[in-house]
Amino acid sequence: MKGATHAVLAGAVVVAFVIGSVNPATIAARLLGKDLAASGSGNPGATNAGRVLGRKWGVLVGILDVLKGLVPTFFAGQWFGAHAAYAVGLAAILGHIWSPFLRGRGGKGVATTLGAVLGVHPWVAGIVLAVFVVAVVLTRWVAAGSIFAALALLVTAAVVLAGRAPGDVWTGLWLIGVALVVLWRHQKNVVGWWRQRHLH
Structure with a gap:
């Protein structure tokens, strides 16, 4: 079986x-x-x-x-x-x-990542979506919203691994994994922002 x-x-x-x-x-x-x-x-x-x-x-x-x-x-x-x-x-x-x-x-996997998280942990998806929306509204840059949403996933993973939120070690590791994938896909955006910030 x-x-x-x-x-x-x-x-x-x-x-x-x-x-x-x-x-x-x-x-x-x-x-x-x-x-x-x-x-x-x-x-x-x-x-x-x-x-x-x-x-x-x-x-x-x-x-x-x-x-x-x-x-x-x-x-x-x-x-x-x-x-x-x-x-x-x-x-x-x-x-x-x-x-x-x-x-x-x-x-870049942002929307699909949100869907995957929503499918198994809706409360986490709610946090991530809220961070995304606020970041986009404040910066008017979708990539920034995606980056901050991924960082929110990392913070949530840390809270889960510390035993302060529902989930186990695998939950925390999975959240870290998908967050790192999103951040990796946005590395050019991060580098571009960093260069622009330091050239002006």
């Missing part, structure tokens, strides 16, 4: 990766005769979709990217438990970032 369960879980991880690999931004752009890779920032994510295709398309893409992380993670949590949901959620995030359908390219 355990072998069968492990096989099903492995299949769920693969399916989550494939779901994450489907890129709504690129699909929408092609339907509208646009090429995101050659437009705006060149990133196949919700922010660039909104910039190139229009705000409504950006919102739609963002919602779909959230669902890519939310749906597989939520059902994995219901069927196999939180620890299995962590693996499935991470697979969806990595699929979005390194989509085989885009030859290894992909978005």
Whole structure:
């Protein structure tokens, strides 16, 4: 029975990766005769979709990217438990970032990460979303919102590991892992901000 369960879980991880690999931004752009890779920032994510295709398309893409992380993670949590949901959620995030359908390219993973966290720990997602919104409002820069949201994940992970919030060691480590992935994907934004700050 355990072998069968492990096989099903492995299949769920693969399916989550494939779901994450489907890129709504690129699909929408092609339907509208646009090429995101050659437009705006060149990133196949919700922010660039909104910039190139229009705000409504950006919102739609963002919602779909959230669902890519939310749906597989939520059902994995219901069927196999939180620890299995962590693996499935991470697979969806990595699929979005390194989509085989885009030859290894992909978005920065922010919306899909939010969906994955929402699928297993809604209270954490609420904190992250609030930090994101406040940061974007104050800076008027989506990348800054994403960076501060990832930092909020790190702080939340520290609170969980200290035993001050629901979760176990694996919860804390998973939150740290997905936060570091988002920060790594925004390293160019951080470097650009740092250079701009010190050149003026």
